Amino acid sequence: GSVGKDGYRHYMEKELHEHPVVIGQTLQRLIDPATRRVVLPDLPFDLASVPRAVVTACGSAFYAGMIGRYWLEGIARLPVDIDVASEMRYRDPPLTPGGLGLLISQSGETADTLAALRGMRARQQHIVSVLNVEQSTIARESDVVLGTVAGPEISVASTKAFTAQLSVLACLAIAAGRLRGTVSAEREQEMVAALLDLPSRASEVFDQAPAIREMAAVVANARDVLYLGRGSSFPVALEGALKLKEVSYIHAEAYAAGEMKHGPISLIDQTVPIVATVPSGPLFEKTVSNLQEARARGGRLLVFTDTKGAERLRGLAEIVVAIPTVDEFTSPVLQTIPVQMLAYEVALLKGTDVDQPRNLAKSVTVE
Numbered sequence: 189g190s191v192g193k194d195g196y197r198h199y200m201e202k203e204l205h206e207h208p209v210v211i212g213q214t215l216q217r218l219i220d221p222a223t224r225r226v227v228l229p230d231l232p233f234d235l236a237s238v239p240r241a242v243v244t245a246c247g248s249a250f251y252a253g254m255i256g257r258y259w260l261e262g263i264a265r266l267p268v269d270i271d272v273a274s275e276m277r278y279r280d281p282p283l284t285p286g287g288l289g290l291l292i293s294q295s296g297e298t299a300d301t302l303a304a305l306r307g308m309r310a311r312q313q314h315i316v317s318v319l320n321v322e323q324s325t326i327a328r329e330s331d332v333v334l335g336t337v338a339g340p341e342i343s344v345a346s347t348k349a350f351t352a353q354l355s356v357l358a359c360l361a362i363a364a365g366r367l368r369g370t371v372s373a374e375r376e377q378e379m380v381a382a383l384l385d386l387p388s389r390a391s392e393v394f395d396q397a398p399a400i401r402e403m404a405a406v407v408a409n410a411r412d413v414l415y416l417g418r419g420s421s422f423p424v425a426l427e428g429a430l431k432l433k434e435v436s437y438i439h440a441e442a443y444a445a446g447e448m449k450h451g452p453i454s455l456i457d458q459t460v461p462i463v464a465t466v467p468s469g470p471l472f473e474k475t476v477s478n479l480q481e482a483r484a485r486g487g488r489l490l491v492f493t494d495t496k497g498a499e500r501l502r503g504l505a506e507i508v509v510a511i512p513t514v515d516e517f518t519s520p521v522l523q524t525i526p527v528q529m530l531a532y533e534v535a536l537l538k539g540t541d542v543d544q545p546r547n548l549a550k551s552v553t554v555e
């Protein structure tokens with residue numbers, strides 16, 4: 189291919205370092221620098237009057253969609269249904285015509301996502317796709333394409349496409365909120381400022397590489413790892429567990445932190461490290477008390493937080509990675525980066541084929 193590794197050992201490492209740039213480039217397309225307002229391409233329907241959104245995708249793109257659900261519900265007060273495309277395509281959900289079918293895909297070629305799109309089209313939904321490859325099958329069958337400006341992603345395990353997808357979904361939620369009267373002009377300015385702050389804050393995440401390597405040394409010796417998060421940090425935990433499985437072949441499972449007591453708590457001992465994403469914000473103390481329960485059962489806690497949450501967690505966790513504190517709304521974007529970096533560092537220690545893990549394909553074009 190024409191894309192080189194620019195001196196990095198793997199494409200995954202190179203692409204991880206592209207997070208700040210792709211977030212910036214993606215936002216640039218959707219935010220007017222003069223007014224600092226979100227400007228979507230012209231839509232052939234009115235976002236203010238869609239009765240609900242149905243979000244579907246596969247793999248990491250699905251987890252981006254889960255974060256998008258928090259935003260569309262919380263910011264735009266839009267009811268959202270979400271499922272993986274391989275389920276959605278056979279679910280036959282009752283949908284009111286004129287709803288929003290929202291697809292997310294890096295490649296634009298995933299067979300299940302395409303089939304789910306056609307199902308939504310048949311149910312008269314407006315099709316909006318968040319795509320990295322804008323010349324793709326899903327693009328051709330969509331009413332509107334919102335591009336992620338991530339550039340070619342070569343590593344089979346997706347990294348930079350994820351934060352680019354989140355950048356688009358955040359802008360979509362803000363625009364929908366404005367049109368639906370749930371986001372004031374003032375709040376839009378604050379949210380846009382928080383988004384535009386992300387590229388520089390994302391660059392600072394890489395300063396945490398030494399602490400992430402310390403975590404990797406613990407995780408690389410484990411057979412099973414439990415990832416925890418609440419709210420919009422739950423999909424971040426899911427993404428972390430997926431990435432770890434994909435590139436290091438270590439079994440990882442992500443749970444909503446509050447659900448731990450209904451099952452995975454029975455697994456906890458010194459041999460099953462717990463990787464938790466706990467940014468400061470309204471759910472911080474709730475998650476901390478879940479971690480205390482885990483700690484009391486002998487669990488080794490490896491925690492991702494921000495500078496504001498770090499102090500509280502230092503006495504509790506074995507390793508704390510504190511990245512910059514940002515607006516609570518944008519924190520899942522930033523928290524994803526160290527979680528993906530951890531998977532990469534573990535894969536290096538395990539000596540796996542990082543860019544081309546066994547049995548996986550970059551784009552799954554068959555069912």
Ligand code: G6P
Pocket residue numbers: 246247248249292293294295296297298301344345346548549550551552
């Ligand atoms: C494959 C890749 C994943 C990706 C998923 C969805 O499984 O290995 O990294 O998240 O497909 O791909 P898409 O191109 O639709 O985002």
